[in-house]
Amino acid sequence: MTRQSKQGEVFQGHVGIGLRVTGEALVASDNFSARYDLDRLKGIFSRQQHKLCGQSYVGKILILNAAKGGVASAWMLREMAARDMGPAALILNFANPIMAQGAAFAGLALIDRFDGDITALVKSGDRVTADPAVGTVEIL
Amino acid sequence: MKLTDHESAMLAGAEGPARKYAMEQVVSVGQFFDAEDCVDVAQVHLMADPESLGEECVGFLEGLAALPEDQRLVRAPTVTDPRGVDLQAYKRLKQTEDQANLERRSIAAFRALGVMMTDTCINYQTIMPPVLGEHLAFGDTGSSIYANSVMGARTNFEGGPSALAAALTGRTPRYGFHLDGVRKGSTHFEVDHRPKDLSEWGALGAVVGRDMKSYWEVPVISGVESPPTSDELKHFGAALASFGSTPLFHMTGITPEAPDLQTVFDGPAPAATPLTRAATIALRDSYWPADDRLDVVVFAAPQLSLMEMRDLAGLMQGRRVNDTVTLIAATSPEIKSACDRMGLTATIEDAGGIVLEGVCFYQMYAREIGEANGWTRLMSNSAKIVNILGGYGYEPMLASMAHCVDSAVAGKIVGGAS
Numbered sequence: 001m002t003r004q005s006k007q008g009e010v011f012q013g014h015v016g017i018g019l020r021v022t023g024e025a026l027v028a029s030d031n032f033s034a035r036y037d038l039d040r041l042k043g044i045f046s047r048q049q050h051k052l053c054g055q056s057y058v059g060k061i062l063i064l065n066a067a068k069g070g071v072a073s074a075w076m077l078r079e080m081a082a083r084d085m086g087p088a089a090l091i092l093n094f095a096n097p098i099m100a101q102g103a104a105f106a107g108l109a110l111i112d113r114f115d116g117d118i119t120a121l122v123k124s125g126d127r128v129t130a131d132p133a134v135g136t137v138e139i140l
Numbered sequence: 141m142k143l144t145d146h147e148s149a150m151l152a153g154a155e156g157p158a159r160k161y162a163m164e165q166v167v168s169v170g171q172f173f174d175a176e177d178c179v180d181v182a183q184v185h186l187m188a189d190p191e192s193l194g195e196e197c198v199g200f201l202e203g204l205a206a207l208p209e210d211q212r213l214v215r216a217p218t219v220t221d222p223r224g225v226d227l228q229a230y231k232r233l234k235q236t237e238d239q240a241n242l243e244r245r246s247i248a249a250f251r252a253l254g255v256m257m258t259d260t261c262i263n264y265q266t267i268m269p270p271v272l273g274e275h276l277a278f279g280d281t282g283s284s285i286y287a288n289s290v291m292g293a294r295t296n297f298e299g300g301p302s303a304l305a306a307a308l309t310g311r312t313p314r315y316g317f318h319l320d321g322v323r324k325g326s327t328h329f330e331v332d333h334r335p336k337d338l339s340e341w342g343a344l345g346a347v348v349g350r351d352m353k354s355y356w357e358v359p360v361i362s363g364v365e366s367p368p369t370s371d372e373l374k375h376f377g378a379a380l381a382s383f384g385s386t387p388l389f390h391m392t393g394i395t396p397e398a399p400d401l402q403t404v405f406d407g408p409a410p411a412a413t414p415l416t417r418a419a420t421i422a423l424r425d426s427y428w429p430a431d432d433r434l435d436v437v438v439f440a441a442p443q444l445s446l447m448e449m450r451d452l453a454g455l456m457q458g459r460r461v462n463d464t465v466t467l468i469a470a471t472s473p474e475i476k477s478a479c480d481r482m483g484l485t486a487t488i489e490d491a492g493g494i495v496l497e498g499v500c501f502y503q504m505y506a507r508e509i510g511e512a513n514g515w516t517r518l519m520s521n522s523a524k525i526v527n528i529l530g531g532y533g534y535e536p537m538l539a540s541m542a543h544c545v546d547s548a549v550a551g552k553i554v555g556g557a558s
Contacts, residue, residue, distance in 0.1 A: 047531035072192040074299020079194035096355035104168035105301035
């Protein structure tokens with residue numbers, strides 16, 4: 001059964017990278033790589049096996065499980081942001097160095113290492129605020 | 141994070157904006173992963189294909205390249221991963237002038253920074269093999285996992301912006317796989333068979349990689365009875381890193397930090413998950429398509445060694461790729477030069493193949509060249525490339541090199557799933 005997130009709930013992760021941002025959550029328990037999973041020109045997930053295949057991530061607070069795949073995401077996150085075709089924030093259970101490097105280079109908000117499984121605590125469509133300075137995600 | 145006086149000066153901008161950006165990158169990533177300080181890096185391997193860079197990041201590089209020489213030159217030996225456009229061959233592949241121009245601009249910028257354009261992901265085989273305990277900043281998951289696992293060197297995955305930061309400062313944050321404790325084994329697998337070819341070594345790596353929960357999990361593989369070749373370990377590691385985002389594996393009795401299970405786990409080994417031949421073959425056959433249509437055969441990811449190029453030339457000698465299929469092999473400039481000298485390039489191209497240098501298929505606008513050439517059904521012996529290209533609109537299939545060549549000659553996928 002899908003857990004119902006509650007207004008005002010705050011989930012604590014590790015202190016992250018980037019600035020505080022508010023937006024609509026797009027959530028799946030899948031993993032993430034910009035090169036492997038996305039059609040970056042159209043701004044949608046394009047990997048057939050991905051649970052978000054066909055959905056737009058542009059401007060969303062993207063909440064997924066773990067960073068996967070290669071190193072290209074480190075450049076790609078900034079390239080996507082420059083075209084206004086990137087997510088508003090990246091929230092993961094486990095980032096890897098590539099996501100941290102990419103977020104730092106792009107100025108993208110990134111938080112990981114939460115007390116619980118963040119992909120089960122927030123649902124798609126929730127309006128949330130991510131605050132990397134203190135490592136929190138709050139349901140609005 | 142503790143910084144030296146010199147690092148603090150770079151961070152404050154005393155040595156110009158390039159080293160300021162670089163130290164900001166180092167500190168930001170270091171703080172995210174709770175690094176206590178930095179380490180000096182002996183070598184940098186920089187991934188920066190133009191598809192990943194785009195106009196935005198090429199412009200960023202050109203900004204650095206326009207700085208005075210004392211502010212812009214790299215401070216650690218820096219080599220490059222494959223480029224996105226082979227400027228000798230791009231028109232054959234229907235790559236555009238815009239793509240080629242972005243490539244030319246990024247090459248010019250890197251040269252101005254003092255970067256050596258080796259354009260290879262097999263630098264550990266062809267340029268400067270890392271050594272045990274050496275701290276590196278390697279980009280490309282395949283070069284990182286090989287350097288960590290097979291050589292016993294120490295690197296995290298360093299994406300382009302961070303590899304460049306390491307190059308400009310000579311430093312990288314000391315966290316992750318630079319630390320002794322993080323390099324110990326965490327998960328145990330026991331293999332009961334020996335893969336028969338490179339596609340099976342890749343599939344074996346994929347089976348392990350698929351099981352990895354995060355970057356931090358370190359798989360230990362026992363049961364490999366005699367040393368694999370460098371190419372076998374290359375395909376195993378590249379697939380493991382691709383399917384799992386994993387930068388280190390150990391193979392007991394084979395790799396340098398795993399003389400035995402007790403040492404690599406720093407205590408009793410956990411129960412082993414069996415790695416059966418059935419699981420390897422099932423992974424490979426999971427890509428088997430519903431029909432025998434074939435558009436393109438690709439040997440790349442990682443670029444081919446001289447031994448692989450020799451094997452490919454042997455398989456193609458005296459045969460002809462069907463007119464309906466394109467066959468591509470990608471290798472490094474150094475190996476391409478050797479193949480030209482030894483006649484291997486001529487053998488492959490006389491049979492209708494295309495030998496590319498300094499590029500790798502998935503890094504060369506794979507979506508766009510697929511659309512331009514009408515390619516969807518792709519066959520390769522690389523588990524890594526098969527994993528990547530699903531997201532690029534291809535229907536990839538994994539098979540042995542011999543099976544791929546037989547199919548390219550027939551103009552359709554021959555044989556059947558195991």
